[in-house]
Amino acid sequence: MNRKRLMTLVAGLALTLGVTACGSDGETSSPESATELRIGLSFGPSTLDPAKDGGGAPNVMRSLTNESLFHMNADYTASPALVSDYKYVGEGNKVFEFTLKKGIRFTDGSPLDAAAVKTWLDYFGKQPGPYATTLAIASVETEGEYTVRLNLASPSPIVPLLLSQYGNRGALSSPKSVADSDSLAKGTYGVGPYVLDPTQSVTGDHYTLVPSKHYHDPSAVRFKKVTVRIISNPSSMLRAFQSGQIDFGNLDSSTAPAAEKAGVKVMHWRSGTVVVTLGDRNGTTTKPLGDVRVRQALNYAIDRKAIAKAMVGKYGRPTSQYQTEYTDPAQDDRYPYDPAKAKELLAQAGYPDGFSMNVVDPGSMIGNWGDPTMQAVAKDWDEIGVHVKVTQATTDFIPQALSKKFSAMQWTPDTSPTSIAYSLLYAPDASLNPFGAVAPEIDELFAQGQSESGDQGAETFRKLNSMVTEQALNVPVYEYDIPWGMSEHITGVEKGSWIVFGADLGWKG
Incomplete structure (x- = not known):
């Protein structure tokens, strides 16, 4: 996740993109007869090093420069x-083997081979990135020039997913770049149809991508240039669409309706959860949070329906659970709005007069999903005597969230696989568990589910997710949709959970 916004464990949709040339009506269209594609993103990468960056909107750009070993659907x-064959070896999901396709090169010309993959995976696991803990690799072995074997420290049934664009581990960078991490943070060295042109790019403002001379399928490189502009202000993004300055980009709930009225095509779908994660759930610095009754009280206290309607309208819906692939729809209303019940639980836990705590959120950089939502939640909590000091963080959100100065963080994770959610939030050494909070029953279910497969594993993870909701480790507020806008020239976008540009990116004329 982007360190500005780890919260979008997001990213994209499985996008096949085509663009038609403009007609004879004289309206602005994409420039230079399809030689350039212009993209607008609400935030950019915090670093170009995939091992240290997050997900979300930047993955739209990263998918053009760093194809992954596997593709997440x-x-x-x-x-x-980039793989020709793969399999688990033996039982228990502890050894995974794959063979690379031949003849593929990184954008710096070096070959994609087993040794390069080992170098990258060894590097990735040692970095302080948010996805470093999603896959525990004990060792990486190479067999011949193109076969790689992963010996896992703990079982995982979703290794192909974790070697995809989800979490960036599959977004390989060349051995030469890994040897110079400063360069890796400022350039792109992946396997992809495009490469960053630093002479035409300004970090945090705009990025220019040009065709890679070493891409394995030159016929798929259909643009002479791709420009990516970072437009953090939603109104500015809307104006960029209206004036024909961009062809594709992400909107938000406040601007999407106006964009549709202006003739911009808008697509949206269930993407993630706006949630307050109770990091200090063992009560290290805020003792009341160590009591499940207090955490449940915080859930009963918020008026999810009213907040969702005000903040996202039709681009979201209230929910009581953190959304994963195995959530139970019946749990969506597990904590209906009931302030009286919340006060009763606080009294039972020994806090009839409430308590105070500190919460950090990502500010207004993500629109209503961020600080406006947290302020609405804080107002509801104040009604039951729980007084919250809210700190808005933008560029330093993740360092703040992990600083142990805050009992909770409000953020916007995407609909994550259960394995990812656990490794990010609930494991004792999880990336986003600054207090090292423990939940033994959840740990046990996770270990069981990781070694299972098929329906058996799915049922175990459903139990895990229900337990997370019952134990109130989070205070989910609403699911959100990401509205993506596109000019009339854009065609072929499929609804899904990820937006990823790749070799199919094209222009139909």
């Missing part, structure tokens, strides 16, 4: 991309 399955 909209249903959270993964299909081979």
